[in-house]
Amino acid sequence: MKQPAKDPKLIKQQRQKMLQFRRQLPIYSGREAIIETIKANDAVIVIGETGSGKTTQIPQFILEAGLASHELGTIAVTQPRRVAAVNLAKRVAEETSSTLGGKVGYTVRFDDTSSNHTLIKYLTDGMLLRELLMDELLLKYKVIVLDEAHERTLRTDMLFGMIKNIQRIRKDKAAQGEDVEPLKIVIMSATLDADKFSEFFDMAKILYVSGRLFPVDTFFTKEPQADYLDASLVTIFQIHLKQGPGDILVFLPGQEAIETLTTLVKEYAAQLRRSQQQVLACPLFAALPPSQQQHVFDPAPENTRKVILATNIAETSITIPGIKYVVDCGLAKMRGFNPKIGVESLLVHPISKSSAWQRTGRAGREASGTCYRLYTEDTFRELDDDTVPEIRRCNLAAALLSLKASGVDDVLSFDYMDRPSRASLVRALEELYSLSAIDDRGHLTELGKRMASFPLDPTFSKVILQSADYGCTKEALAIVSLLSVDSIFYTPSDKREQAAEARRKFLHPDGDHLTFLNVLQAYWEVKGDLGWCRDHFINVRNVKVALDIRDQLVRFCERNNIPPQVSCGTDTDQVLKCFLTGFFRNTALLQPDGSYKSVVGNQIVKIHPGSAMFGKRAEGIMYNELVFTTKHYVRNVSAIQSSWLPEAAPKYFNNMRASV
Numbered sequence: 001m002k003q004p005a006k007d008p009k010l011i012k013q014q015r016q017k018m019l020q021f022r023r024q025l026p027i028y029s030g031r032e033a034i035i036e037t038i039k040a041n042d043a044v045i046v047i048g049e050t051g052s053g054k055t056t057q058i059p060q061f062i063l064e065a066g067l068a069s070h071e072l073g074t075i076a077v078t079q080p081r082r083v084a085a086v087n088l089a090k091r092v093a094e095e096t097s098s099t100l101g102g103k104v105g106y107t108v109r110f111d112d113t114s115s116n117h118t119l120i121k122y123l124t125d126g127m128l129l130r131e132l133l134m135d136e137l138l139l140k141y142k143v144i145v146l147d148e149a150h151e152r153t154l155r156t157d158m159l160f161g162m163i164k165n166i167q168r169i170r171k172d173k174a175a176q177g178e179d180v181e182p183l184k185i186v187i188m189s190a191t192l193d194a195d196k197f198s199e200f201f202d203m204a205k206i207l208y209v210s211g212r213l214f215p216v217d218t219f220f221t222k223e224p225q226a227d228y229l230d231a232s233l234v235t236i237f238q239i240h241l242k243q244g245p246g247d248i249l250v251f252l253p254g255q256e257a258i259e260t261l262t263t264l265v266k267e268y269a270a271q272l273r274r275s276q277q278q279v280l281a282c283p284l285f286a287a288l289p290p291s292q293q294q295h296v297f298d299p300a301p302e303n304t305r306k307v308i309l310a311t312n313i314a315e316t317s318i319t320i321p322g323i324k325y326v327v328d329c330g331l332a333k334m335r336g337f338n339p340k341i342g343v344e345s346l347l348v349h350p351i352s353k354s355s356a357w358q359r360t361g362r363a364g365r366e367a368s369g370t371c372y373r374l375y376t377e378d379t380f381r382e383l384d385d386d387t388v389p390e391i392r393r394c395n396l397a398a399a400l401l402s403l404k405a406s407g408v409d410d411v412l413s414f415d416y417m418d419r420p421s422r423a424s425l426v427r428a429l430e431e432l433y434s435l436s437a438i439d440d441r442g443h444l445t446e447l448g449k450r451m452a453s454f455p456l457d458p459t460f461s462k463v464i465l466q467s468a469d470y471g472c473t474k475e476a477l478a479i480v481s482l483l484s485v486d487s488i489f490y491t492p493s494d495k496r497e498q499a500a501e502a503r504r505k506f507l508h509p510d511g512d513h514l515t516f517l518n519v520l521q522a523y524w525e526v527k528g529d530l531g532w533c534r535d536h537f538i539n540v541r542n543v544k545v546a547l548d549i550r551d552q553l554v555r556f557c558e559r560n561n562i563p564p565q566v567s568c569g570t571d572t573d574q575v576l577k578c579f580l581t582g583f584f585r586n587t588a589l590l591q592p593d594g595s596y597k598s599v600v601g602n603q604i605v606k607i608h609p610g611s612a613m614f615g616k617r618a619e620g621i622m623y624n625e626l627v628f629t630t631k632h633y634v635r636n637v638s639a640i641q642s643s644w645l646p647e648a649a650p651k652y653f654n655n656m657r658a659s660v
């Protein structure tokens, strides 16, 4: 249908209004200084409070000053999270009165709205790393803006070193008369150890932008809170019943907490009188499909207060219209890695001060706001200033694989801003070697190249790539997708027995992986019937999310010439053998006393009570996750035979034998 033409007078008015708004932003008064500094320096660090206008304005300043163009090269602005990249591009397209995908666009995994016309592109740091695989010097760009640098994600840290190197090479080439534009780098954040960054980028110039558009009042609790879910619930309804209009954004550590609180908020909201303002609970976490994530940006219906329950994906960069109140439980799930036993874990930790300020900064963007921190002021003072960089606390195999795929062969002497310990670098290289992603001289193999091109962790991409040889791609795709969501089961605390009973019919004697497959097959047979899901305590939303991921992986397989429908039928050992090619390190063998000892690290591990393998004995087990609580629990567990191990990872197990 043809869109009605917009009234030119209306367009002009909207433009004027936007320009007026932009001019009010604190950063606008520093416009000239920012432009001059970027003009005169190769690298600039901009520190400005949350909401001062860094992310939306600086790229526009650069463009307006003619520092980037189709001839010179365009502007890339990286974001650690896709939801931020998408919404910033939308906002800046609006501010520049252009259509998304024209002058302003975004590129995130599986979604690209940029075009040949795009001059300002918002993209995730992962996508810029991917572009590096095609264009080693990123010649397309004249200016690269690394935003939210304080987050220190693994990918941003890799980009720091790589982009610094690219800048040096381009400068040398230009000095030698080659037709190459030197690259400009802008690093931005609200909270940053500016000197450290400046030193890393060869004494880059630092610019401070003071002020924010609207104030945010911050409150702490008087006493520590024993139960953050309960404290969040009480705070939400206190705000709702006692405070003025405005939506609420609640920060929680993970999907599980969000789902529990969403249910509780709905239950409480149902008790509100009809005459009272209603409450709409909107979850927001990374595993939600992007279309559902976008719902949080929709205005609340009339006479309704929106309560957004989010993980830290809403922590930086984004402006959610309508948010006036922020509730911060002070916790986040963070990746950790124990290089001794080579196992990664996802645990709930207190956040850092810089995260707390970022969370606070999500209020006060359109008007003044309030932030309720569900911890005491003393607790806040004891928080670390900054989050420990991910590179120091997670498994580096994926990072080193992508460094190698982008042409950085000597990963040990790569220019890291915070050098990971030698032990974790060596361990990651060993892991890549045993996965056959690199050869014995440390060079990337053909398999390694293919693994790097897949949008998954190397262990999972190996499983999918090997599934063609094991004839079980259909099963591998289904299980990998189901493993990428929190849980496909739903266990209400008052119906544990019933839920366990209802699920019993899916149980596969060989464990969780094949049990998941049984659930999915049954779900397909009943075509996802909601009543059936309810009766069997299946978490429909998570299954749908998993199926969405599966669709994306199917497309990826097709592009890589792996037929996605190849199935091993009833020969399900093939599936487990195939998973072992990626997860051979996550295995444990039965001991004479009935316990299981991990093959790597010789740790006693216990099977989680929620597993299909709980209470069972098998010669060996393979697991996807190790959770540290009081004990080392393993989750998502299946039975294996020890004789399968050498076949799954010949390099690893032959070496182990040689060194015994």
Ligand SMILES: Nc1ncnc2c1ncn2[C@@H]1O[C@H](COP(=O)(O)OP(=O)(O)OP(=O)(O)O)[C@@H](O)[C@H]1O
Binding pocket: 025, 048, 049, 050, 051, 052, 053, 054, 055, 056, 057, 087, 091, 189, 190, 213, 316, 317, 318, 319, 321, 361, 364, 365, 366
């Ligand atoms: N999608 C949007 N809808 C409405 N207003 C917006 C939107 N995006 C940005 N703004 C307005 O522009 C202001 C500046 O946003 P911007 O993201 O540039 O700030 P910032 O300094 O980069 O903040 P942060 O450090 O939190 O990322 C916001 O405070 C808000 O008032």
